[in-house]
Amino acid sequence: MSDLYALDFDGVLCDSCGESSLSALKAAKIRWPDLFKGSDSAMEQWIIDQMHVVRPVVETGYENLLLVRLLLEIQIPSIRKSSVAAGLTIEGILENWSKLKPVIMEDWNENRDALIDLFGKVRDEWLEKDLSSWIGANRFYPGIADALKFASSKLYIVTTKQGRFADALLRELAGVAIPSDRIYGLGTGPKVEVLKLLQSQPEHKGLKLHFVEDRLATLKNVIKEPELDGWSLYLGNWGYNTQKEREEAASIPRIHVLELSDFSKKLK
Template sequence: MGDELYALDFDGVICDSCGESSLSALKASKIRWPMLFEEVTSELEEWIIDQMHVLRPVVETGYENLLLVRLLLEIRVPYLRQSSVADGLTIEAILEKWSELKPVIMKEWSEKSSDLIDLFGNVRDEWIDKDLSGWIDASRFYPGIADALRFASSRIYIVTTKQSRFADALLRKLAGVTIPSERIYGLGTGPKVEVLKKLQAMPEHQGLKLHFVEDRLITLKNVIKEPELDGWNLYLGRWGYNTEKEREEAESIPRVHLLDLSDFSSKLK
């Protein structure tokens, strides 16, 4: 085992799961709001899925995909609107203001994150049970990642807002990689900054070089705010779910290193 420790985000760093998460969110939205989605055409569904790929950089936790699906429906179908923000709302505005929009629509739609998290997980579980190969095929690992993980000399941890069981299933099925469950910190294990504190405090990690790879700039900025985490090397993956504007901002932050996919794979090996 090398003297490097890599804490890796999952979606947007290891796995491009946007196709699966968008389709799962659409399935879940039909269950959560059946009256709204009963007359949605296949053409409108395709438009929603296309826009979800554009909007993926704003998603921090999976359940937000359901909110985006419904918001896109309200943008496209005025008579279904039950929120105050949908009128005149553009895709660009969602990218810019999602942190402001999310609490407004959740309040206006009377939704709780815990309920949406449970529903989103249940829909994925049912899809896996009924069509495992279809669920797996809706995601892909970024080129070179599977081999890099399989032959990594560094100590690897997964730190993600994805539910651990889904990350584990994709690692096994797409990459043929088994990462011990105690090294996968998924949804419910606490904020990422707290997980990083926990990892650096473990006796077996003393003396290791610490690296954290993310695709969300805001997460890295939260790490920078914590003096206790000054020892971590921070990387923003160019290939992940981030925008050109975010990458330009990252270049102005001394702690954050912009990372290309090929360089990342070689670092793990």
């Protein structure tokens, strides 16, 4: 029996945290210029460093902007507009992001679509002005590019990243061309719906179905859908997740916690 792999992008194929953090900082300075008047390069470097720590909470790219601003408010009490920033720690963000996010969106009177558009525009501008430095702020995990190139399985990308950015990185950084109709990016619907779509296509009948993700919450959403019981589920332990999440995943019978070396072998 042949295999179909639905692959998340950020945290499974590509470590994009460097690029997404820098893009979020640029976008945050455009969105909230007054707040950054009190920051300096040391403060901005601290924010970028912390973004690598809190990255596991991000589901969709625009949340990086919220995290940049929240980190700034944690450090500079005088600019706080959020009711949750006082006394908030990095650990607190990691533990409670799903509860914090709607509160700060309301406190700051922000609009999700507007933040998505701004984040996309900042990335597009960087990509157009200086493709090599944009590409260079990303890296594919070791062995991934070859695994994709020589895969015998049928591959789909299922990501909350905007599809054009995933496509550019696959082509320019990994040297891999995946047809655009096999890249399901932001705006194509929740991942559970994409998986339902993929399994319903006549040409996929009889294929073994595999979904590789680095977010435990996403895998748990799949488990809640009885019609997706046919998918084998994997949590990539090299991606944007925490030790606590990896331990929880290991206790769930449906989920296989996957090593990077084993992942590359599976695709071949």
